[in-house]
Amino acid sequence: MIADVYQPMGAKPAPDFILTLADKDITNDIRQRLISLNMVDNGGLSADQLTINLDDSDGLMSLPSRGAILELFLGWNNSALVGQGKFIVDTIIHSGAPDLISITARSVDFRGSLNESRSESYSDKTFGEIVQQISTRNGLNEPYLSDELAAIKIAHIDQTNETDVQFLSRLALANSARVTIKYQRLQFIKPGFGRSPRGEPNPIKTLTRSDGDTHRFELKDRGGYTGVSASWLNTEHPEQANSSVQVEREIPQANASTSRHPAAKFADKTATAPQQTSSYMVGKEKQVCHIAKIYRDKETAMRAAQSLFEQLQRGIATFSISLATGQPDLFPETPIRVYGFKEAIDQQLWVVNKITHTLSNSGFFSNLELNVYIEGVEITTKEN
Numbered sequence: 476m477i478a479d480v481y482q483p484m485g486a487k488p489a490p491d492f493i494l495t496l497a498d499k500d501i502t503n504d505i506r507q508r509l510i511s512l513n514m515v516d517n518g519g520l521s522a523d524q525l526t527i528n529l530d531d532s533d534g535l536m537s538l539p540s541r542g543a544i545l546e547l548f549l550g551w552n553n554s555a556l557v558g559q560g561k562f563i564v565d566t567i568i569h570s571g572a573p574d575l576i577s578i579t580a581r582s583v584d585f586r587g588s589l590n591e592s593r594s595e596s597y598s599d600k601t602f603g604e605i606v607q608q609i610s611t612r613n614g615l616n617e618p619y620l621s622d623e624l625a626a627i628k629i630a631h632i633d634q635t636n637e638t639d640v641q642f643l644s645r646l647a648l649a650n651s652a653r654v655t656i657k658y659q660r661l662q663f664i665k666p667g668f669g670r671s672p673r674g675e676p677n678p679i680k681t682l683t684r685s686d687g688d689t690h691r692f693e694l695k696d697r698g699g700y701t702g703v704s705a706s707w708l709n710t711e712h713p714e715q716a717n718s719s720v721q722v723e724r725e726i727p728q729a730n731a732s733t734s735r736h737p738a739a740k741f742a743d744k745t746a747t748a749p750q751q752t753s754s755y756m757v758g759k760e761k762q763v764c765h766i767a768k769i770y771r772d773k774e775t776a777m778r779a780a781q782s783l784f785e786q787l788q789r790g791i792a793t794f795s796i797s798l799a800t801g802q803p804d805l806f807p808e809t810p811i812r813v814y815g816f817k818e819a820i821d822q823q824l825w826v827v828n829k830i831t832h833t834l835s836n837s838g839f840f841s842n843l844e845l846n847v848y849i850e851g852v853e854i855t856t857k858e859n
Contacts, residue, residue: 490801490839493548493556494527496539505529508536510575511835514547514559518653518666518807518828523582525562531574538576539564545580549803549832549839557803559832560657583656588613588639595634602627602650609639610661620663621674624652630772649775651782655807667789667849669810669826677809679824680802684815687796688840692820694792702763703787705780707770789846794825801839805830810848824848 492512493502510528517523525547529536539545543564550556562580569576583589597605603625610618627650634642643661647654653666662672669677684690766783770776794813811825825845833840 488800489552490834491550491552491556492834495546497543498546509834511833512547513834514549514832516559516806516830516832518655518664523560523562523655523657525559525578525580527578527580529576529578531569531571531576534574536576538567538569539578541565541567545578549801549834551801551839559803561659583640589656590638590640592636592638593634594636596631597629597634598631600629601625602629602646605629605632605646606643606661606663609643613639615656616658616660618661618663619672620652620661621665621670621672623674624650624663624665627778628774630775649782650778651785664808665785666808666828667785667826667846669808669848669850671808679810679812680805682796682798682811682813684813686798686800688799690794690796690816692792692794692817694819695790700762700764700784700787703766703780703784704763705766705768705770705776705783707773707776785849788849789828791847792823793828794820794823794845796843796845798841798843801832801834801841803832803841805841805843811843811845 493500494505495501505527508530510530511526512528513524513526515524525545541564545562545564547559547562548556549559560582562582564578564580566579567576568578597608600608603620606618606620606625610616629646632646637645643654647663651665652663655662655664664670664672669679671677764783764787766779768779770779796813805827807827807829809827811827813825814821826848827843828846829844831842833842
């Protein structure tokens with residue numbers, strides 16, 4: 476179990492938090508007024524969101540200004556609180572009666588230069604150089620990305636009447652990555668690989684069924700492709716017209732000796748013998764998705780095929796679970812191993828895609844949305 480928080484004998488865990496406004500600790504000012512606190516940590520460029528509802532029935536609360544910076548720490552008494560990020564206030568609502576103040580803050584300042592449309596061309600640059608250029612002109616902190624991603628060579632790409640947010644999202648997607656902004660810093664990850672923005676592997680966390688209140692597993696047959704092909708304009712050999720490259724997953728042979736957790740149960744006694752998880756989760760062999768767009772060169776086509784392939788593999792199945800005890804140290808791209816569910820669920824390694832923390836009078840809870848962990852998936856590449 477991951478709910479391993481030390482408490483004195485006989486004591487029940489008590490949730491705790493720290494909230495600062497413009498670097499000033501306001502925790503004691505709002506603790507008795509807090510109705511609910513909800514923090515959504517997204518894995519992509521959808522801004523992380525913090526929503527706070529406060530009791531203002533006595534009319535003594537002051538309204539924060541738009542653009543004010545909140546910083547949140549969550550956790551439990553007698554343990555270190557975990558930083559959840561900095562958030563910029565962009566919506567304030569006062570309603571009643573009884574009087575209530577609702578504050579919404581996001582990790583991205585959508586009033587800033589990141590959200591201004593511009594046109595620019597980038598030629599003969601690396602991925603890292605483009606990211607650094609955009610980060611610098613927006614006054615952000617030093618970006619975080621892996622050496623592998625930073626070294627990718629970009630022959631040419633245009634930013635045409637796009638905001639930097641839109642362009643960075645498109646650039647990341649074309650190179651099997653995802654961009655987010657935390658602590659006023661661009662951060663790039665390879666979704667589904669369970670690694671930090673700098674490329675280090677995140678430690679695997681373990682969940683048992685008793686850690687959760689509710690769960691949902693969904694396997695999607697539609698879109699269960701095992702390969703992706705992309706074409707490019709072959710200027711070196713015009714007589715060959717368009718050439719194509721195909722990225723395909725290798726389907727392992729079924730293995731009847733797979734292990735399962737003792738708490739995992741089949742639906743009924745007539746259920747078939749355990750299916751090898753990788754085969755069960757992958758879909759039909761030789762089912763290839765063809766990208767209609769024609770790319771300018773082989774390298775760009777290859778990256779596009781790889782990116783879509785990884786996206787499809789992550790979405791083969793999803794698993795969500797609501798944790799009875801909030802886990803503030805979980806974040807997107809944390810690898811998760813689960814036990815006590817169906818065999819196909821237990822044998823699959825998962826990775827956090829989105830997490831929602833909720834703190835209220837009812838307690839502290841975390842809701843996880845998980846995708847398939849794809850690092851180590853065996854693939855083959857071939858040219859046509």
